[in-house]
Amino acid sequence: MGMRHGFMGQRLLASLDLSDEQQDAIDAIRDSYATLFEELHEQLKTMRQQAGFQLFADTFDEAAIRQACQEAAVIHEDLAVLKGKMFAEIKSVLTDEQVAELKARIEARMEAIETLDG
DSSP: OOOTTOSSOHHHHHTTOOOHHHHHHHHHHHHHHHHHHHHHHHHHHHHHHHHHHHHTSSSOOHHHHHHHHHHHHHHHHHHHHHHHHHHHHHHTTSOHHHHHHHHHHHHHHHHHHHHHHO
């Protein structure tokens, strides 16, 4: 079962020169979280739709918009925690050198994103 919104995508992990055993273990970890991620993404989609519907409602309802956004924020928080748990499990499969390389690549990616936003 693949993850639609992958954390640490396959290309990033593949760049670590994983052994077959490591890849199998990581695939199993990702698969174990896939259903939870899908459920949270569906909930987030619903919250975004509700907020969007409120924006175009006949009558402006600030409270309804705020409520939908607050519920979406909770889902974002849950997703971040879930990603952190998954990452902790994946790190346990990697060597210290692979963890250091992964962190460096993630930091470089974040810097690149900041440059684009900046």
